[in-house]
């Protein structure tokens with residue numbers, strides 16, 4: 001049983017805590033927060049032991065009538081792995097805390113690649129974390145996760161000569177009031193190519209990729225306009241079959257009438273996904289096209305949740321508790337990852353286990 005602590009219980013941290021609880025081979029030791037706000041209340045209601053992330057602020061919890069299980073040092077001592085989900089840049093400051101107790105730690109995309117021993121994506125480079133010398137691993141950002149998951153199978157099957165991606169980035173998360181209201185369209189970053197390409201190269205070092213980013217007044221999901229020049233010229237159906245086999249790529253069927261991210265999120269909520277989360281890349285099936293060697297498609301990324309299964313797999317990888325296929329299948333099964341439309345014509349995914357049937 002892997003004992004897991006979550007330091008930082010916000011957009012990502014609360015989802016990681018729920019995902020860890022859903023894994024039979026993991027035990028959630030507790031979650032750490034700095035203040036007794038509505039998210040702390042939710043943690044208590046879920047029965048998650050609450051720890052004071054900043055010991056000097058412990059009284060705020062007691063004064064609010066919330067019993068603490070301890071302070072952050074206690075959480076770190078009791079955990080095999082801590083998933084640091086603090087705001088960008090704070091994770092790096094916590095490294096000494098984890099080192100003090102020889103506790104492995106996962107960081108998120110807001111931390112620098114230089115602050116860790118390895119950057120991680122389960123589909124593209126799972127084994128990079130399975131090394132005794134690796135104490136700190138970064139689960140790359142939502143955009144880099146979405147790009148790595150797509151590029152890995154394309155490169156393996158057809159070879160990628162050059163990828164050019166335009167990222168239409170949401171302006172902020174729905175609950176992130178500090179960044180709204182938003183009313184502009186910004187080249188962001190204005191410098192091109194953007195940081196996303198080099199970030200994908202922390203996962204796929206040899207991939208030839210250029211990215212540009214804009215920010216728009218939206219909060220629900222990111223949208224990627226993808227062009228990939230392949231070494232071969234596959235048919236659209238060959239590309240479709242390849243992508244369909246990937247559990248974390250959802251081909252949005254045209255018959256579903258899903259025209260945008262709002263309807264995608266509605267679909268997720270209608271199907272009973274917790275918080276309306278979409279752990280998968282959502283690729284518009286109708287957008288798939290191949291012109292000579294050039295593949296084009298649109299995909300949407302749910303920034304608040306696509307990194308969640310990646311964190312679960314990174315826990316097993318950093319503990320060397322499972323290989324890539326075993327971990328991804330276990331994560332997908334226990335979390336419920338792998339959207340399939342109920343509409344006719346959507347073939348059952350051939351998983352490695354089924355492939356021999």
Ligand SMILES: NC(=O)C1=CN([C@@H]2O[C@H](COP(=O)(O)OP(=O)(O)OC[C@H]3O[C@@H](n4cnc5c(N)ncnc54)[C@H](OP(=O)(O)O)[C@@H]3O)[C@@H](O)[C@H]2O)C=CC1
Nearest residue numbers: 008009010011012033034035053085086088108110142303
């Ligand atoms: N949101 C997104 O779209 C994505 C974010 N990420 C990355 O995930 C990380 C977390 O982001 P996100 O969840 O959005 O951030 P949030 O602001 O939603 O949550 C961060 C949480 O950390 C807590 N916190 C603040 N300071 C500390 C501290 N010193 N010690 C412990 N906890 C603290 C805050 O809780 P409190 O109320 O207690 O202060 C807050 O709830 C960042 O690196 C980000 O780049 C990655 C992918 C997507």
Ligand SMILES: O=C(OP(=O)(O)O)[C@H](O)COP(=O)(O)O
Nearest residue numbers: 109110141142143144169171303
């Ligand atoms: O943290 C994120 O976005 P944010 O910094 O706009 O909140 C997401 O990880 C996306 O970041 P990216 O667009 O730099 O990949």
